[in-house]
Structure formats: structure tokens, C-alpha cells
Amino acid sequence: xxxxxxxxxxxxxxxxxxxxxxxxxxxxxxxxxxxxxxxxxxxxxxxxxxxxxxxxxxxxxxxxxxxxxxxxxxxxxxxxxxxxxxxxxxxxxxxxxxxxxxxxxxxxxxxxxxxxxxxxxxxxxxxxxxxxxxx
Ligand code: NI
Numbered sequence: 808x809x810x811x812x813x814x815x816x817x818x819x820x821x822x823x824x825x826x827x828x829x830x831x832x833x834x835x836x837x838x839x840x841x842x843x844x845x846x847x848x849x850x851x852x853x854x855x856x857x858x859x860x861x862x863x864x865x866x867x868x869x870x871x872x873x874x875x876x877x878x879x880x881x882x883x884x885x886x887x888x889x890x891x892x893x894x895x896x897x898x899x900x901x902x903x904x905x906x907x908x909x910x911x912x913x914x915x916x917x918x919x920x921x922x923x924x925x926x927x928x929x930x931x932x933x934x935x936x937x938x939x940x941x942x
Contacts, residue, residue, distance in 0.1 A: 809860055812868045816853040816878045818887040821846045822903040825892075846890060851908075852931035853882065855916060859924030869922055881915040905932040909940040917942075 823846045824838040834842040841847070855878060859868045889895060891903035901907045909930040916926055931937040 809858060810868060811856050811858045812871060812874075813854055813856045814871055814874045814878060816855070816875075816883060818851050818853070818883050819848060820851060820886050820889050820891050821848045822891040822898075823847065824902055824904060826902060846892070849932050851886075852934075852937075853878070853912065854927075854929040854931075856927040856929070857920065857922075857924045858927070859922060868924065869920065874920070877916065877919045881919050882912050885915070886912075905930050905936065905938040906940075909938045913940050913942065 823843055824841040825834050826837070829837070831842075855874065857869050857874070861868055886895070891898050891908065895903075895911075897911050898907070909928045912930065913926060913928045916928065920926060925941060927939060927941040929937055929939045
């Protein structure tokens with residue numbers, strides 16, 4: 808039987824949305840104040856979902872204490888209080904939108920979670936704006 812287990816996490820990070828191949832005018836027209844030169848911050852809320860089989864011996868899909876540790880080491884320690892554009896090389900050539908950040912987080916988690924399961928990342932950039940990436 809398959810079921811979904813979930814874990815919430817949180818980090819703060821700064822970014823700006825800016826396409827370096829565009830003029831300042833086009834960036835402002837596209838991204839508005841999110842393209843502000845001097846960056847701005849978000850309180851990101853993260854939900855990680857694992858959809859998989861319940862292990863017969865443990866009764867669990869995945870140990871949530873282990874998932875907590877993986878999210879801390881793979882996501883929070885890397886991103887918390889960082890400037891995504893400057894501190895994270897992945898965003899040298901990608902715009903750190905919630906879409907791209909959720910895929911980045913998904914890829915980090917996929918490498919660290921060693922069971923056969925579907926992983927979903929739900930990332931809230933604001934209380935009302937969020938993105939889901941599942942694969
Ligand atoms: Ni922003």
C-alpha cells in the first residue's frame with residue numbers, strides 16, 4: 808500500500824529576479840520590484856512529500872527523523888541566510904524563481920533519499936504564492 812509522508816521546513820534567503828541578457832528596463836517591466844539591484848528577502852516555507860510503499864518491517868515509508876536530517880543538511884544548511892544569486896553557483900545561469908529553486912531543492916533531495924518513492928517539493932515564497940514540483 809502506498810501513502811504520502813510529509814515534512815515541513817523553513818529557511819530565509821535573499822534573491823533578485825534578473826535576466827542578465829536583458830536591459831534594466833526589460834527586467835523592471837518583467838519582474839517589477841523583484842528585479843531590484845540590491846536584492847530582497849523571503850521567508851521560505853518548504854514541504855517535502857514522499858509517496859511510497861509502507862515498509863512491512865518498520866511500518867514506515869521513510870523515517871521522518873531521517874528526512875528531517877536530510878532536509879537540514881541538503882537544504883537548510885546550504886540555503887538559509889544566503890543570497891541565492893551570489894552564494895549558490897547553480898543560480899549563476901538560472902534565475903532564482905520559486906520554480907527554479909524548487910527544482911534545485913528536489914534534485915538535492917532526490918540524491919539523498921535512497922528509497923523508491925515519488926518526491927514532491929512544495930515551496931512557499933510568500934504565504935500565498937507557492938510552487939509544487941513532483942517527479
Ligand atoms: Ni522575491
